[in-house]
Amino acid sequence: MNSYKEIQSGSKPFKRAYVALMLWFVGRAIEAAARVDGVVKAEFDGLAPGFTFSLGVMPQGPTMIVGKDAQGLVKYRGWNTEGQKIDLKMKVKNLEGAILMFTFQESTALATARNRLIVDGEVPAACAIVRVLDIVEVYLLPKLIAKLAVKRYPDWSFGEKVRNRIRIYAGAVLGL
Amino acid sequence: MDLPGYYEYHCSVKVIAGHDALEKIPGILQDLHACRPMIVTDKGVAGAGLVDIVLGAVKDQLVIGAVADDVPPDSDLRVVNRLAALYREKGCDALIAVGGGSVMDTAKGINIVVSEGADDLMKFSGAGALKRPLKPLVAIPTTAGTGSEVTLVAVVKDHERHLKMAFVSYFLLPDVSILDSRMTLSLPAAITAATGMDAMTHAVEAYYGLSKNPLSDATALAAIRLISGNLVKATRNPSDREARLAMANAAALAGMAFSNSMVGMVHTLGHATGSVCGVPHGVCMAILLPYGLEYNRHKREAIMGELFFPMGGSDVFARTPKEQRTDRVIAYVRQMNQDLHDASGGRHARYFKEVSDREGKPAVPRERLPDIARTALGDGSIFYNPEELDYDDFLMVLEAAWEGVALDSGRIRE
Numbered sequence: 001m002n003s004y005k006e007i008q009s010g011s012k013p014f015k016r017a018y019v020a021l022m023l024w025f026v027g028r029a030i031e032a033a034a035r036v037d038g039v040v041k042a043e044f045d046g047l048a049p050g051f052t053f054s055l056g057v058m059p060q061g062p063t064m065i066v067g068k069d070a071q072g073l074v075k076y077r078g079w080n081t082e083g084q085k086i087d088l089k090m091k092v093k094n095l096e097g098a099i100l101m102f103t104f105q106e107s108t109a110l111a112t113a114r115n116r117l118i119v120d121g122e123v124p125a126a127c128a129i130v131r132v133l134d135i136v137e138v139y140l141l142p143k144l145i146a147k148l149a150v151k152r153y154p155d156w157s158f159g160e161k162v163r164n165r166i167r168i169y170a171g172a173v174l175g176l
Numbered sequence: 177m178d179l180p181g182y183y184e185y186h187c188s189v190k191v192i193a194g195h196d197a198l199e200k201i202p203g204i205l206q207d208l209h210a211c212r213p214m215i216v217t218d219k220g221v222a223g224a225g226l227v228d229i230v231l232g233a234v235k236d237q238l239v240i241g242a243v244a245d246d247v248p249p250d251s252d253l254r255v256v257n258r259l260a261a262l263y264r265e266k267g268c269d270a271l272i273a274v275g276g277g278s279v280m281d282t283a284k285g286i287n288i289v290v291s292e293g294a295d296d297l298m299k300f301s302g303a304g305a306l307k308r309p310l311k312p313l314v315a316i317p318t319t320a321g322t323g324s325e326v327t328l329v330a331v332v333k334d335h336e337r338h339l340k341m342a343f344v345s346y347f348l349l350p351d352v353s354i355l356d357s358r359m360t361l362s363l364p365a366a367i368t369a370a371t372g373m374d375a376m377t378h379a380v381e382a383y384y385g386l387s388k389n390p391l392s393d394a395t396a397l398a399a400i401r402l403i404s405g406n407l408v409k410a411t412r413n414p415s416d417r418e419a420r421l422a423m424a425n426a427a428a429l430a431g432m433a434f435s436n437s438m439v440g441m442v443h444t445l446g447h448a449t450g451s452v453c454g455v456p457h458g459v460c461m462a463i464l465l466p467y468g469l470e471y472n473r474h475k476r477e478a479i480m481g482e483l484f485f486p487m488g489g490s491d492v493f494a495r496t497p498k499e500q501r502t503d504r505v506i507a508y509v510r511q512m513n514q515d516l517h518d519a520s521g522g523r524h525a526r527y528f529k530e531v532s533d534r535e536g537k538p539a540v541p542r543e544r545l546p547d548i549a550r551t552a553l554g555d556g557s558i559f560y561n562p563e564e565l566d567y568d569d570f571l572m573v574l575e576a577a578w579e580g581v582a583l584d585s586g587r588i589r590e
């Protein structure tokens with residue numbers, strides 16, 4: 001007798017864990033970069049008071065949330081979207097797309113161009129957040145990799161960049 | 177040929193094109209199981225006698241439920257909701273949109289409301305709000321440029337709350353687009369020129385943009401070829417039926433290209449100039465297109481060079497060495513603007529300082545350029561542009577486009 005196999009959609013725990021770790025790291029790095037980098041700070045200052053956005057993977061996450069608090073300070077707000085008012089949701093359509101993005105095989109721009117991202121919210125805010133993500137990537141990644149991840153590698157002065165980079169790493173890893 | 181590692185392409189619109197394509201409408205609606213359409217149009221289109229031409233072509237075989245001819249020049253949420261109520265009241269079962277971008281957007285908006293059995297379009301904003309097919313929609317463009325007869329977007333403005341809502345869904349694609357030369361024969365020279373350059377920009381930006389793919393490339397190249405051969409002709413001689421039909425085809429082809437490959441910085445700056453200074457979209461496109469080519473050139477040299485084939489023709493293309501082709505493409509677009517300027521009796525603007533508003537005053541004062549550059553930073557089309565642009569870059573491009581001079585290649589940061 002033939003047994004008709006049923007296939008369940010898989011969970012890919014390792015890839016999911018990797019993306020979750022990267023999201024956690026990027027979320028905390030954004031918080032640090034908003035303190036350290038003038039351009040990132042200015043981008044957030046231009047957004048509405050209390051502005052909050054999420055970046056996550058469809059259908060069930062992982063997700064990270066970053067938002068401005070009452071004082072206008074940028075904070076990483078964890079992964080749980082429940083009970084949070086989120087103004088801008090950026091969702092990668094599937095885990096494989098997120099892997100391409102977070103192993104930096106595909107830039108944010110290319111991921112958008114290839115229709116891997118869904119953006120739900122105001123477009124000007126989405127533009128600002130993509131610019132922030134680009135700057136944070138430049139801080140976090142070695143130049144060789146970051147050059148693939150962003151359209152134009154910025155010509156920052158070396159000393160300033162190294163100092164900021166150390167502070168952003170310290171913020172992201174140690175929460176300083 | 178560049179084959180992307182991944183791409184998506186979707187165009188499910190049936191296109192019917194010809195000098196007597198309108199006569200097909202009754203049969204088309206029958207195939208779609210509809211028998212009582214509502215016509216959506218505006219006063220300008222109706223006043224030019226175009227609705228009468230449509231009615232003349234269909235009315236011995238078809239009952240028209242209502243002719244709604246009061247769509248404003250700028251799509252409006254309240255008008256959408258009001259006309260949706262009219263559609264229901266008159267027992268209509270399909271929509272025929274006759275007009276330009278605003279009419280198409282309005283008809284798409286009405287279609288959402290009536291198909292979902294709702295009373296307010298607002299409930300359906302946001303990604304993925306539409307989940308099933310809508311009522312049959314037949315699009316009859318009366319300009320050759322926007323391409324909205326084959327696109328999946330509807331932009332509707334809420335003038336009370338100063339919001340611009342974009343609805344994006346494959347269900348918003350019209351079922352059928354009718355390209356009939358009679359619909360554009362009365363279009364004035366300056367509008368013919370500007371809307372035609374919008375189509376040209378769709379094709380060119382789609383071809384060198386980040387989402388280019390073999391299917392959008394094919395439609396973009398065909399569009400450019402038709403525009404190169406016919407736009408100046410149609411502008412010089414508005415009653416040239418062949419040139420009109422060619423341009424209608426070109427606009428639809430370019431629409432297919434850019435709705436799948438998207439547009440870039442020419443549209444980013446064009447949208448911003450439109451919203452800050454109220455300059456018509458096509459006028460901005462014509463002025464800015466050479467700068468999109470110049471600015472992105474270092475990233476797309478070989479791809480841009482290929483555009484000289486549909487522009488210059490096969491013989492000239494073959495005779496031109498590879499390294500000169502992009503120069504020739506840029507020169508070709510500038511010359512085209514000059515030819516359109518001449519063919520329209522000087523009404524087609526070549527640079528921003530030449531654009532005037534209804535009272536004849538400069539429409540883009542130089543001191544507004546920083547506002548335009550700031551607005552551009554919030555436009556999503558920038559994602560698809562090959563090179564990055566920040567505020568200073570936008571301003572640099574705007575200043576050159578205002579003056580009408582080529583970009584200084586030394587100031588383009590690589």
Ligand SMILES: [Fe+2]
Pocket residue numbers: 322374377378443457461
């Ligand atoms: Fe356009």
